[in-house]
Structure formats: structure tokens, C-alpha cells
Amino acid sequence: MSLVEISQHDEVIYSILDKPPPEPPKTPRYESKLERELKERKIPQLRLTFGYAETPLKTPDKFLRKGEGIGQPRKKSDHKCVVSSNLPPVPERPPPGKKPEKPKINFKVVNIKKAIKTKGKPVEPRLVDTRDGHIKKIKGSGEVPEYCLRPDFGKMPAYLVKRNRRIQRELEKIKHAEENRESLCKQVSEEERQKLLEDLKHNWQLMQKAFLQLPMLTDTIPKILKKTKMEQELRQLEKDIALIESNPFIYIYD
Known part of the structure; x- marks a missing residue:
């Protein structure tokens, strides 16, 4: 049994395998000629942003002056003031005259006369019912008859009189209608x-x-x-x- 020792070699297995066929070239994408012309003629504009991160403050010499604020717009009117030379003359001011003198009244004398003619307040009848001087008003106490001495005592109230009259008139109308009713x-x-x-x-x-x-x-x-x-x-x-x-x-x- 023999051993083969290979220490250096440049053989790659990927070169042995069959390579896949190359992809066919893609067709060129349609591009409008008008779009290319518009891009060439387009005027470059400034890019819009969200604004400053912090609003810059104005300098002290740029404070708001009179007439520079936002005011209410004036309403336009079609009225025209026609000035003619036939205006009436301005009335003359009346000459200053003396003010009418106020009559002099002696209030002391007037008050004395009123005080002489004024009648005194009538004394309200009262009743002392204890030795310690407890005072009780007689009016409304029940000691003296009051209700039976009233002028309308024992008389029918006015609202009942009006109601009875109204009922009597209705009864008379019904009786008159029955007497003059035609026979059915x-x-x-x-x-x-x-x-x-x-x-x-x-x-x-x-x-x-x-x-x-x-x-x-x-x-x-x-x-x-x-x-x-x-x-x-x-x-x-x-x-x-x-x-x-x-x-x-x-x-x-x-």
C-alpha cells in the first residue's frame, strides 16, 4: 500500500462543474424624450425644510413701531361727499346772557312749617299681663274680637258671587234655547x-x-x-x- 502525499496543488472543484448558461441581455427600458427635455430645462429650486430648530430672535433695534402691525382693513364705501357752493351759512352763536336767578328758599322756615302740620304717630294699644311689665300687643292677641267686626264678615266672597252670576247666565241661555227650539x-x-x-x-x-x-x-x-x-x-x-x-x-x- 502506497501513500501519495500532495502538499501543493491548485485544483478547484468549481472549475470542474459545468457553468450555468449566461442570462440573456435585458431590453433597454423605454425613456421618453419629452421627460429628458423637461429635466434639462427644469429650473433648480431651493429645497424646502421644516424651518429653524430654534426661532432666531430679532435684534433690539427692530421693535414693532406704530402703524406696522396687522390692523383691521378699512371698509370701502361708494359714498362720495358732494361739496357745493350753495351750503347754508353757519348759524351765529347767540350772545351770552345772564343766567336766570334761582329763587332763594329758607329751608329752616319750610321745615318748621312741615313739623307743625305733621300729625303724631298713633299709640298702638298694648296690654301688660305680668307684674314684671311684660308688654303684649292687643291686636292679633285674641283678647279683643276683631274678625266679627270686619265689614265683610258673614258676606259671600266676591269670587263666589261672580261664579254664581256666570252659572245663572249659562242656565238662562240653556232655558231660552230650549224654549225657542224648533220641533223635531x-x-x-x-x-x-x-x-x-x-x-x-x-x-x-x-x-x-x-x-x-x-x-x-x-x-x-x-x-x-x-x-x-x-x-x-x-x-x-x-x-x-x-x-x-x-x-x-x-x-x-x-
Whole structure:
């Protein structure tokens, strides 16, 4: 058995393997000629930023002066002041005159006269009910009758008098309306009575003719019900005709 010692060699395994086929070249990307012209003609602009990190302060000599602030805009008006030479003259100032003298009043005399004519305050009646001098007003204490001496004692209150008068007027209106109310009963004239009687007889004839045309054999329920109904209507017409013929005077209520 022999050993082969290889200390130096430049053999690479990747060179032995087959290499993949090369990728086909890509087609050139479409580029508009107009876009290229616009880029060439574009004016360079300053880049916009978020502003200063800290707002720089103005120098002391650049303070806000009068008339430099933001004021309210003046409203424009279409009014034009027309100045003509035919204006009236300015009225002259009246000449200074003496002020009217105020009458001199002696307030002392006036106060003395008022004090003489003023009546004294009436003394309120009081009651001393203890030896220590406890004072109690008589008015409202119940010691002297007051309520029974009032001018309106035992009289009906004014609101009850007004209510009774209003109720009396309503009752009189109702009584007057009942007395002058027209009668609801009305007498039927002879012409209307004869016309009503003729109409009832005509209806009876039509009903009698329809009844006679019914089949003789009533073997079904509808036939029986129809015949029974027509018999009831004929009886009712006969009753109405007999009632009108037996009563020459007929009254009706509206």
C-alpha cells in the first residue's frame, strides 16, 4: 500500500462543474424624450425644510413701531361727499346772557312749617299681663274680637258671587234655547205619502214576480236560503204597505 502525499496543488472543484448558461441581455427600458427635455430645462429650486430648530430672535433695534402691525382693513364705501357752493351759512352763536336767578328758599322756615302740620304717630294699644311689665300687643292677641267686626264678615266672597252670576247666565241661555227650539217632529204630506205607497207596491210587485220565477223544487241549501230571504222581504213590504194605508197622518223625526 502506497501513500501519495500532495502538499501543493491548485485544483478547484468549481472549475470542474459545468457553468450555468449566461442570462440573456435585458431590453433597454423605454425613456421618453419629452421627460429628458423637461429635466434639462427644469429650473433648480431651493429645497424646502421644516424651518429653524430654534426661532432666531430679532435684534433690539427692530421693535414693532406704530402703524406696522396687522390692523383691521378699512371698509370701502361708494359714498362720495358732494361739496357745493350753495351750503347754508353757519348759524351765529347767540350772545351770552345772564343766567336766570334761582329763587332763594329758607329751608329752616319750610321745615318748621312741615313739623307743625305733621300729625303724631298713633299709640298702638298694648296690654301688660305680668307684674314684671311684660308688654303684649292687643291686636292679633285674641283678647279683643276683631274678625266679627270686619265689614265683610258673614258676606259671600266676591269670587263666589261672580261664579254664581256666570252659572245663572249659562242656565238662562240653556232655558231660552230650549224654549225657542224648533220641533223635531215633521208631518209627511199627502203627496209624499202617496208616492211612498206607490213605490212600496211597485217593489212588492217586482219581488213577487221574482219569487214566482223560483223553481218549485228546493233540493239544495242555496235555493232554500234564497227562497226564505225573499219570503221575509215580501212579508216586510206587506207590513209597510198595510201600515201606511191604515195611517193617513204620518210624523217623522229628523
